Amino acid sequence: MRERLARLSLRLGPPIGVGLVLGIIGPFGTFDLLPAVPRLAYWLAVISVNWLLADVVLRRLDEVADERLPMPWLTVPLMGACFAAVPATGVVALANGISGIGWPDEVVVLFGRVLLLLAAISLPVYTWEDMQERIAAMPESAPPESASSVAQPEEMEARQARTVGQSLFAARLSAPLGGQLLCLEMQDHYLKVHHSAGSEMILCRMEDAVRELSSLGHRVHRSWWVAADAVDGVERDGQRILLRLADDRRVPVGRSYRRDLKAAGWL
Incomplete structure (x- = not known):
């Protein structure tokens, strides 16, 4: 149970944190258009749903196209942001209509804002996860040969482990x-x-x-x-x-x- 809760907190922590920050500063005119509590709820909902969309798209793109793209550390998150921005724009448009901000007059402008936001989030998150994967994939260094006699108990412990x-x-x-x-x-x-x-x-x-x-x-x-x-x-x-x-x-x-x-x- 503790392990599940820890994973859940790691999963939900970043989007909730970003949603709270954006809810406080109120970008794209939301500071003037919405009161504090509705503004926080708006950004928490928008960021959480679109974060999940972007995560699904990035994982799939990384699995399918990573080996075919140059500089995947850059192209994968940017392409993922472009693909995810399409449904994410619909999410934002729906959130605007429900919250009272109003349905968008210019969908292209809204798409550009959503794409910018997703790219700004996807790049650092993907880079961080890629770095963690590389660290996890690094082999453990072998002990020097001169210490073989000392390493025997360690080898037994390694086999037991x-x-x-x-x-x-x-x-x-x-x-x-x-x-x-x-x-x-x-x-x-x-x-x-x-x-x-x-x-x-x-x-x-x-x-x-x-x-x-x-x-x-x-x-x-x-x-x-x-x-x-x-x-x-x-x-x-x-x-x-x-x-x-x-x-x-x-x-x-x-x-x-x-x-x-x-x-x-x-x-």
């Missing part, structure tokens, strides 16, 4: 795996566990699952982890690199993960 981690992950499942573990697919705050006998959705962060299953495979993409014994081959599609799994599934390999996968002999 891996065993405990795998047990923790198994406990997240509703039942023991019905077949070979293939890969994990991130879907928002859930993970879809793919195995040879089917799939199961669990509530788990990708970072936690990667840590618990560190000895069984590698994270290959922001949204994917793959078991080592599930890889059947490597394919290329232009600049994209795909792993072919035992069930004939193709999993994309992210740019930031390629160096570690090459070092591991996967590529």
